[in-house]
Amino acid sequence: MATKSSSFGRYLAGVYAAMYVGYMGYVSTRKSFSNVMPFVVEEKDVSKSDLGFIVSSQMVAYGISKFSSGIFVDRMSPRIMIAVGLFCCGILNLVFPLFESTTVYAILWFINGLTQGFGWPACAKIMKQWVTPAQFGTYWSILSTSMNVAGVLGPPLSIFIASSYGWEYCLQIQGSAAIVISVICFLVIRNSPSDVGLEKISTDTGGKVKTDKEVTGEDTVWDIVTSPFIWVIFVVDCVAFGVASGCIDWSQLYLIQEIGLSPELSSTFVSALQLGATIGSIAAGYITDRQIAKHGIQARGSARYPALMVFMFLLTLALHLLVFWTDKESPRLWILLIGFVIGGGTFGPVALLGVVAIEHSPAHLSGTAHAIAALGPNVGAVLAGLPLTAIANSYNWAGAFIAMEICSAIAIVIIGLTWNIPSKIGRKDIKTE
Missing domain, CATH: 1.20.1250.20 (MFS general substrate transporter like domains)
Structure with a gap:
């Protein structure tokens, strides 16, 4: 049996x-x-x-x-x-x-x-x-x-x-x-x-015993919308995916028109970025899961925050190296490595932030919390279109990539400033007897 x-x-x-x-x-x-x-x-x-x-x-x-x-x-x-x-x-x-x-x-x-x-x-x-x-x-x-x-x-x-x-x-x-x-x-x-007669899994790694009210859920959509933590996720998600979209859409033009690289090498840069995105996403999930297993779902900040900070720092550094330390004479491996790091530095945070939004929200409203968080990447993708090309028209493509670097650095500052804010999205404080 x-x-x-x-x-x-x-x-x-x-x-x-x-x-x-x-x-x-x-x-x-x-x-x-x-x-x-x-x-x-x-x-x-x-x-x-x-x-x-x-x-x-x-x-x-x-x-x-x-x-x-x-x-x-x-x-x-x-x-x-x-x-x-x-x-x-x-x-x-x-x-x-x-x-x-x-x-x-x-x-x-x-x-x-x-x-x-x-x-x-x-x-x-x-x-x-x-x-x-x-x-x-x-x-x-x-x-x-x-x-x-x-x-x-x-x-x-x-x-x-x-x-x-x-x-x-x-x-x-x-x-x-x-x-x-x-x-x-x-x-x-x-x-x-x-649905198949099995017990529900525990959604709390911190050892807290949930009350009946917490299981059934009293929270409303308004509780989710008014949570400061969900909007921190939204902003950082917007920046990360906006940079990802900008690099995927415009890096070939930048590398060809301003750096002078061949179309073949420029397209390979995007392939390296996609490879970094895949590996970075999986690595981000695996590494931070170990932190969650150790520290649980925290009431302030998230155990996934340190890794998120590292990914965003690597992204900012890679963008800086692409603009200021890369030229036509740069080794092929150097250029592809930068593309790989940019891919991991953008999609790693995108993967993490979706997880954070769901695990810090009540089960019966996790879809709503994820919808707000997922709206950030959509906004970022739009900003990576016409607004970014407008910057490129005024300050060339290097100016557009510098703008993305600045946005990435601002995201790091936001993470640092909100490191210890309450992170129970929409979850009301319920006293246990």
């Missing part, structure tokens, strides 16, 4: 694997059109502005949906949200090639963006129920690599299928696969251990 621990392990493995593959399906159906755009341009009278309109419509909807879904997931079944959202993404990919109008394409991709936002907040909510605080960062970071895996495999597979059978068939294959995966997610994923 199976023990409770072995049963728990089997269920957790199944739930986690389904979420991993499921989110790969989300990313695949999100980027499916972008991956085949060269083939669409060849066959149809579609301008660059038309393509930008279609893609932008999806990203605007995705930002709106991801934030609102983080709030709705506290009131709905995250398992159903994952399955239904992915199913709808699959259907939209199936019907997309059946039309000819650019306007219809934009409408369909706007709806796709709305359904895309269901996935990640629901995954975060489920992990909160299945994983202990001392493991949460590692599990979260590894799950986030599903985006990288889909991002690496998607483009070459899409190009192969589109060149062999047509871009329409490529989208329909991805749509069909997403529908199948959505059914698997619905059948395998469970919202919490109690």
